Amino acid sequence: MCTSIIYTAGDSYFGRNLDLEISFGEEVVVTPRDYEFKFRKMKSLSHHYAITGMATVQDGYPLYFDGANEEGLGMAGLNFDGPCHYFPEDSEKDNVTPFEFIPYVLGQCKNVSEAKEMIKNLNLVNINFSEKFPLSPLHWLIADKSGDSIVVESTKKGLNVYDNPVGVLTNNPEFPQQLNNLSNYQSVSPAQPTNTIAPGAKLELYSRGLGTHMLPGGMDSESRFVKETFTKMHAPKGKDELENITNYFHLLHAVEQQKGLDEVAPNTFEYTIYSDGVDLTTGTFYYTTYENNQINAVKLDQSKLDSSELLTYPLQTKQTIHYQA
Numbered sequence: 001m002c003t004s005i006i007y008t009a010g011d012s013y014f015g016r017n018l019d020l021e022i023s024f025g026e027e028v029v030v031t032p033r034d035y036e037f038k039f040r041k042m043k044s045l046s047h048h049y050a051i052t053g054m055a056t057v058q059d060g061y062p063l064y065f066d067g068a069n070e071e072g073l074g075m076a077g078l079n080f081d082g083p084c085h086y087f088p089e090d091s092e093k094d095n096v097t098p099f100e101f102i103p104y105v106l107g108q109c110k111n112v113s114e115a116k117e118m119i120k121n122l123n124l125v126n127i128n129f130s131e132k133f134p135l136s137p138l139h140w141l142i143a144d145k146s147g148d149s150i151v152v153e154s155t156k157k158g159l160n161v162y163d164n165p166v167g168v169l170t171n172n173p174e175f176p177q178q179l180n181n182l183s184n185y186q187s188v189s190p191a192q193p194t195n196t197i198a199p200g201a202k203l204e205l206y207s208r209g210l211g212t213h214m215l216p217g218g219m220d221s222e223s224r225f226v227k228e229t230f231t232k233m234h235a236p237k238g239k240d241e242l243e244n245i246t247n248y249f250h251l252l253h254a255v256e257q258q259k260g261l262d263e264v265a266p267n268t269f270e271y272t273i274y275s276d277g278v279d280l281t282t283g284t285f286y287y288t289t290y291e292n293n294q295i296n297a298v299k300l301d302q303s304k305l306d307s308s309e310l311l312t313y314p315l316q317t318k319q320t321i322h323y324q325a
């Protein structure tokens with residue numbers, strides 16, 4: 001499972017947790033402006049916005065899991081197995097395969113409203129990258145530096161685009177149902193509750209944090225959606241980048257999956273392989289991994305963006321302990 005968020009505190013920070021039991025050899029990949037993006041059914045893009053994100057490079061092509069462009073538009077693909085449906089080619093539409101969707105949008109759009117416009121005539125066509133990398137069923141969170149976000153889901157009904165008032169996405173069910181489910185948790189609060197269950201009876205506030213007593217804590221996608229929405233909506237805004245990015249990782253780690261808790265096959269466990277976040281104003285890309293919870297960063301280097309060669313940065317997965325004696 002996965003969780004993706006947009007958190008605005010001065011700048012906006014966008015990224016996700018990738019929860020899975022296997023790694024695809026992902027690394028931080030910067031696609032500079034003149035790398036030629038070839039598409040299966042659309043015209044190539046020989047010049048486009050530069051993109052930074054987490055990807056696995058296969059046959060020289062960056063298969064992005066999530067990322068952001070130099071204009072401050074971010075996009076993440078999350079598992080959506082079940083409702084997800086991709087379509088055959090449609091000659092009336094712009095046919096983009098799901099593995100091309102991130103480069104197609106981030107290469108050409110500056111913000112959410114441009115992305116919405118571009119998606120209007122889009123068909124997510126069911127063409128695999130290769131035999132080894134067939135399509136995976138995904139839905140996407142797209143967000144920009146103003147803090148706006150939308151969710152894109154391709155189901156049997158067609159391509160659905162939803163405004164996202166909470167800036168959070170996890171997995172199933174379909175987004176309108178996830179939002180609807182929040183109604184059940186409207187009373188969850190950072191404040192201590194007042195007694196409305198038995199007015200007149202003396203009920204002790206035996207603990208701090210009783211306003212969060214009903215907050216779900218499961219690994220499942222509905223629980224994570226509720227918990228992350230509550231956590232993010234009440235997050236403080238820091239005074240500088242260091243404080244904000246520290247807060248940001250606390251938000252994602254609040255729904256981190258620890259090893260051993262989510263068994264997906266006998267003795268095989270899904271866990272949070274990495275968490276990442278881009279500052280959508282500066283383009284700095286931050287990440288932590290399960291093994292290394294120190295925050296690592298790749299700064300956007302303007303002097304390297306007018307090129308056609310991918311830049312790759314292997315993940316730093318070794319924990320560094322700061323010994324004081």
Ligand SMILES: C[C@H](CCC(=O)NCC(=O)O)[C@H]1CC[C@H]2[C@@H]3[C@H](O)C[C@@H]4C[C@H](O)CC[C@]4(C)[C@H]3CC[C@]12C
Nearest residue numbers: 001002019063064065077079099129133134135136
């Ligand atoms: C499965 C994960 C999503 C994490 C998740 O929700 N997992 C578990 C679950 O809920 O079942 C998705 C997110 C991005 C996806 C990858 C990216 O879309 C890039 C690439 C696209 C190819 O079509 C398939 C392989 C490949 C490399 C995808 C494999 C599946 C990934 C890694």
